[in-house]
Amino acid sequence: MLTPPKKGQYALRAVYELAKRRGQGPIKISAIAEAQAIPHRFLEVILHQLKGSGLVDAKRGYYGGYALSKPPADITVGDVLRHLQRETPPGQCVACGSQQSCPFVGRCAFSLLWQRVKNAAYEIYDSTTLQDLLDDHAPVEALKTMGAA
């Protein structure tokens, strides 16, 4: 239900790899694909899409490749995920995705609930930077919500 889509996972693994190699100049798609076990052609699509958000810069040609446009500490997981899914049109019911008309628009007993879950998720995403992931520990203020498996 709330397992992130492959595309998002690939994107995060890719920028994570870029963060790890920051300072080594542009990293080729093929290098990232190999290191993170991502289909090469698919990763092309994903990184290109990410470029549109300004989180990564691309360089073409012989010594081309991708690089983060900001320090890993300034990029959050939320930044990455947000730019992959087209955001839901404002005023639209969170639950009734697509442009289907919700039969309970305005008086839905659950819309608030879905909204809260979504906010809780992005609160975590937005408070986790690539640097946090590199350091292999969760941000301090979020740890208390962890609980057991």
Next chain:
Amino acid sequence: MLTPPKKGQYALRAVYELAKRRGQGPIKISAIAEAQAIPHRFLEVILHQLKGSGLVDAKRGYYGGYALSKPPADITVGDVLRHLQRETPPGQCVACGSQQSCPFVGRCAFSLLWQRVKNAAYEIYDSTTLQDLLDDHAPVEALKTMGAA
């Protein structure tokens, strides 16, 4: 990405309807389906599945129908949702659903993150009872995580 599946939404709307009519004896599937705009045949499947968890009781025959087996205050959204999706096999990576083998098993930089998001979601689900939904307000201790739309 984290919009709940239709099945779960239908299930919740159905038990919500049952909670609303509690005390009126068994409620027919057709009545629930009409009130909540759920395909009749599909709702049959869903309610039958829910019955397996003991949250609802069914009665057959002329005056048959469904009813909650417990007071609305004793049933949480988490209870309902948990019984709809087969739980992920233990030890399995949260992200790499199905039984696909994760190439980063054990050393995945993100598994902790996914786990935390999942936990945060179920913390909200488990602290929201049907009674809360009937009262049309969120449980107090969860309100602080709401934020803007």
Next chain:
DNA sequence: ATTTTCCCGACTGATATAGTCAGGATAGAC
């Protein structure tokens, strides 16, 4: 000029979800 890389849109295939269908079982109405 050629190679190596990213760029870009259209396309295909797999998978999970959403929903249907036909018929059987049970309980009450008559």
Next chain:
DNA sequence: GTCTATCCTGACTATATCAGTCGGGAAAAT
């Protein structure tokens, strides 16, 4: 006892989304 309204049950189909591919084009270095 028969009839009807209801839930029960599994197998089935359709659809939408996701995952991934393909072919070719454009910049940058050699």
